[in-house]
Amino acid sequence: MENNPIKVAVSGAGGRMGKEVVKMVLADPELQLVAAIDAREAQDAGILAGAEPCGVAVQTDLELALMESGAQVLVDFTTPQAVMNNITTAIRAGVRPVVGTTGFAPEDIEALDKLCRDKGIGGIIAPNFSIGAILMMKFAAMASKYMPDVEIIEYHGDQKLDAPSGTAVKTAELISEVRKEHKQGNPNEHETIEGSRGGYYNGFRIHSVRLPGVFAQQEVIFGGHGQTLKIRHDSYERAGYMPGVNVAVKKVLDLTGIVYGFEHFID
Structure with missing residues (x-):
């Protein structure tokens, strides 16, 4: 420089x-x-x-x-x-x-x-400039190689204009680079309320929460036989x-x- x-x-x-x-x-x-x-x-x-x-x-x-x-x-x-x-x-x-x-x-x-x-x-x-959030994305992509059943829940304030968040989309993209597409859940499942299962992305789901009092959090949840793994990042300011x-x-x-x-x- x-x-x-x-x-x-x-x-x-x-x-x-x-x-x-x-x-x-x-x-x-x-x-x-x-x-x-x-x-x-x-x-x-x-x-x-x-x-x-x-x-x-x-x-x-x-x-x-x-x-x-x-x-x-x-x-x-x-x-x-x-x-x-x-x-x-x-x-x-x-x-x-x-x-x-x-x-x-x-x-x-x-x-x-x-x-x-x-x-x-x-x-x-960059959907997110937070070092912690970037590490969360990287760790999620690493975990998806071994635990491919995954869902993303992201939380933001009620004035956010886009859903899902850019961070959630980027996380999903990174996961999809290393995870083979497969549709999760019961193949015969039926939503009695439309959208209950969240947005569909490459076989897994993304859920967007919008509430007053919330700043920015994201949780990536992996499920396997007899266990779950949660990777979460919280931004406070x-x-x-x-x-x-x-x-x-x-x-x-x-x-x-x-x-x-x-x-x-x-x-």
Whole structure:
């Protein structure tokens, strides 16, 4: 990495995750906040995040903010409805995206990967930047080789927009890479209430719980003869994701194309 700090823009700077990203960038001398974008606010980004004033005003026009600021990296924690347009705008401007927003379809990631490669830049899309959550996914994939009967239960607050969570989908994908598809449960089972058995993925089920008072948890349950194994991760505050975001901002400068999943950066 060069001696000059990495110039970072934050999209969704007025959101709960965006505020944490702003504070993380301001606290790291290797990073420089050069732009903050949010549709709802127009004040100093530091004040908005609950920190000291930083001299960077929140803007509403992403394209203009990127062009004027000379940002090298855009960190996006917005909404599934806005993220594709945001990241496409960044890539076309030559700005590398680091994305924590969820809700991507596989074809979306393929399209963004092509855009990045055409521009000769890299990007990172990660359903979860928590080190503990990544380890949970890795351990679940390891266990599925030996205990292939599995279900996933994920818990989030009642305002989360997508279900299942990006973390649950990524966990299911990692499990499916090493587990042969087979349909679990009684072949003659019948749901008396539609959806009772959860979402179907490659032969196993994913259950999404949405309740007030819940932050973010996920449990992967394996069943075998006379035993069960549970692998669980609990997140208690948004600051827990920031070490991973920090690593991603610094790693993305060396990439070409989209890397999907933060597990690629944990040996």
